[in-house]
Amino acid sequence: MGILAEKWFFIPTLLGIVGFLFYRFADYLQHKHTQDATQPTDLEQLTPEVYAQKKARKLKRTSSAVWKNSLAWGLQFGYVLLGIPTLINLLIAQKWSPGTIYTTLGIVGWVLNMLISKMFSLWSPTLPFIPHAHNPRKTWTFGNAAWQAWGIASWSLPAYFFFATLQQNGWVGSIAMIWVSQLIQLVIFIYTIKKQAIPYQQYPGLSTEFKASLHTYLEKQGFRDDEVGVLKGLKMGPNAFATSLTPGFRQIVMTEELVEGFRDPQNPNFKLKLDDSALEAVLSHEVGHIKNHHVPKSIFWGGLFSSITTFAVYQVFGAKGGFVLFDAETSRQLTMFWGQSVLNITLVFLLNFIMIGIIRGNEYQADTHLLETNGCKKGDQFFHQIRHIAPVPNHPLWDRCNATHPAPEDREQRIKEWQSKHCK
Ligand SMILES: [Zn+2]
Numbered sequence: 001m002g003i004l005a006e007k008w009f010f011i012p013t014l015l016g017i018v019g020f021l022f023y024r025f026a027d028y029l030q031h032k033h034t035q036d037a038t039q040p041t042d043l044e045q046l047t048p049e050v051y052a053q054k055k056a057r058k059l060k061r062t063s064s065a066v067w068k069n070s071l072a073w074g075l076q077f078g079y080v081l082l083g084i085p086t087l088i089n090l091l092i093a094q095k096w097s098p099g100t101i102y103t104t105l106g107i108v109g110w111v112l113n114m115l116i117s118k119m120f121s122l123w124s125p126t127l128p129f130i131p132h133a134h135n136p137r138k139t140w141t142f143g144n145a146a147w148q149a150w151g152i153a154s155w156s157l158p159a160y161f162f163f164a165t166l167q168q169n170g171w172v173g174s175i176a177m178i179w180v181s182q183l184i185q186l187v188i189f190i191y192t193i194k195k196q197a198i199p200y201q202q203y204p205g206l207s208t209e210f211k212a213s214l215h216t217y218l219e220k221q222g223f224r225d226d227e228v229g230v231l232k233g234l235k236m237g238p239n240a241f242a243t244s245l246t247p248g249f250r251q252i253v254m255t256e257e258l259v260e261g262f263r264d265p266q267n268p269n270f271k272l273k274l275d276d277s278a279l280e281a282v283l284s285h286e287v288g289h290i291k292n293h294h295v296p297k298s299i300f301w302g303g304l305f306s307s308i309t310t311f312a313v314y315q316v317f318g319a320k321g322g323f324v325l326f327d328a329e330t331s332r333q334l335t336m337f338w339g340q341s342v343l344n345i346t347l348v349f350l351l352n353f354i355m356i357g358i359i360r361g362n363e364y365q366a367d368t369h370l371l372e373t374n375g376c377k378k379g380d381q382f383f384h385q386i387r388h389i390a391p392v393p394n395h396p397l398w399d400r401c402n403a404t405h406p407a408p409e410d411r412e413q414r415i416k417e418w419q420s421k422h423c424k
Contacts, residue, residue: 012342012347013342013346015346015347015349016345016348019346019348019350020070022401023349024066026395026401027066027069027398029395029397030062030394030398031059031063031066033393033394033395033398034055034058034062034392035059037055037393040409042384043384043387043388045269046267046270047269050267053266054266054391054392055392058392072116073348075112077345077346079112080338080341080344080345084105084337087101087104087108088101088326088334089326092330098331098333098334101331102160102331105337106152106156113151114144114145114148150185154181155174155178156337158173158174159310159333159336159337160333162174162177163314163332163333163336164333167318167332168314168318168319170318171311171314171315174314175307178303178306178307178310179307182302186295186299187245187249190243190244190251193231193243196232197251197253198230198231198232199225199228199229200225200228200230201215203229203230203259205259206230206259207276209276210279213280214280214283217280217283218287220373221287221373223287227250227251228253229251229252229253229254230253230254230256231254231255231256232256234256236257237255237262238255238258238261238262238272239254239255239257240252240254240255240258240282241286242286242290242294244289244293244296245295250290252286252290254279254282254283258274258279259279266389267388267389270389272385274381274382274385275378277378277381278378278379280374280377281377281378282379284373284377284379285369285370285379287369288366288367288368288369288370289362289366291369292362292369294362294366298358298362301354301358305351305355309343310340312339312343313336313339313343317332317338317339317340318332318335318336319332353401356401356402356403356404357400360400360403360405360406364406367411370415371415375415375418375422375423376419376423376424379415380415383408383412383415386408387408387409390408393407394407
């Protein structure tokens with residue numbers, strides 16, 4: 001068993017280091033790419049001064065991101081690989097019971113998540129795909145604290161009790177709990193969004209012509225009027241998103257900033273404001289997400305990856321004894337807790353890369369739906385205006401590693417090309 005466990009320890013550790021270096025390499029390319037960037041010639045409302053300021057800001061951000069991300073991952077990597085075993089052995093020597101040590105590890109993990117990992121959590125290698133819902137700018141909010149606690153508890157509590165009753169066969173229960181937990185999160189999310197959204201027909205900031213035109217489009221697409229609404233006070237900028245579980249339980253929302261217009265904080269002279277045609281195009285993209293079942297599919301992938309790692313944890317780290325860093329008598333719930341942490345921190349780059357790939361594919365597909373059902377509306381306008389706010393393009397590799405959406409310049413270009421072929 002000892003040899004197997006060490007091999008299993010070695011492979012993810014290697015994957016983690018390779019992933020870490022690969023992501024830092026992408027950061028380096030991004031920094032160079034930003035340095036070499038020149039002002040795009042097609043952004044009419046962007047002065048050279050504002051462009052220079054934005055470029056300088058981005059340059060500062062890209063270089064500080066290298067240090068911040070390295071430090072955050074390095075600290076967690078060190079804590080997980082060596083800190084957790086040390087802590088466990090220390091507390092065992094103090095005659096603490098396995099249950100108390102397990103609880104302590106959970107609390108320490110939660111505090112560390114709150115302190116150093118805005119980007120990823122120790123406990124949830126594949127967060128369910130709930131677009132933009134959990135990207136907290138402030139770390140110490142009740143919402144984020146609860147979210148991080150849920151991430152730890154929803155894995156570690158079932159694992160503790162299922163192993164206590166079923167030993168290594170407990171993986172079945174743990175995996176079932178992963179799916180139940182993801183389902184609960186999604187249901188709560190959709191329910192909350194549905195409750196908060198103001199149906200677009202009742203929203204005063206939209207024109208009568210827009211409402212009539214959108215109504216016709218939605219009817220053709222099989223949507224009810226109350227399934228599209230406006231969300232107030234979300235502070236997530238000009239945005240729209242779609243979420244769904246079943247054909248009867250779904251919601252599309254646009255933020256108030258998207259409807260009312262959004263003044264760029266770095267450039268008060270520019271206001272992102274879409275006309276009726278462009279706004280309808282944005283919503284056609286969101287309809288595409290629902291028609292292609294993107295949220296349930298992403299939940300499926302996230303749940304699958306979590307299930308596979310959990311199964312591996314039970315088989316490898318739940319097996320009897322034989323770890324170099326632990327005594328043979330160490331509680332296997334504790335070695336499993338350690339194993340799950342090791343897999344999370346080492347597979348984070350690989351899984352992030354895969355999930356980003358899936359999500360980017362979804363975005364491309366939603367744009368296809370927009371083109372096929374409403375392509376002659378001014379869908380390119382949104383991206384053209386977004387580019388005024390973020391005019392410095394990302395390096396393609398960095399973008400592929402980090403961005404959930406294809407580059408706005410590519411999306412604008414794609415729509416324009418399509419329109420020149422299909423629209424008068
Ligand atoms: Zn989208």
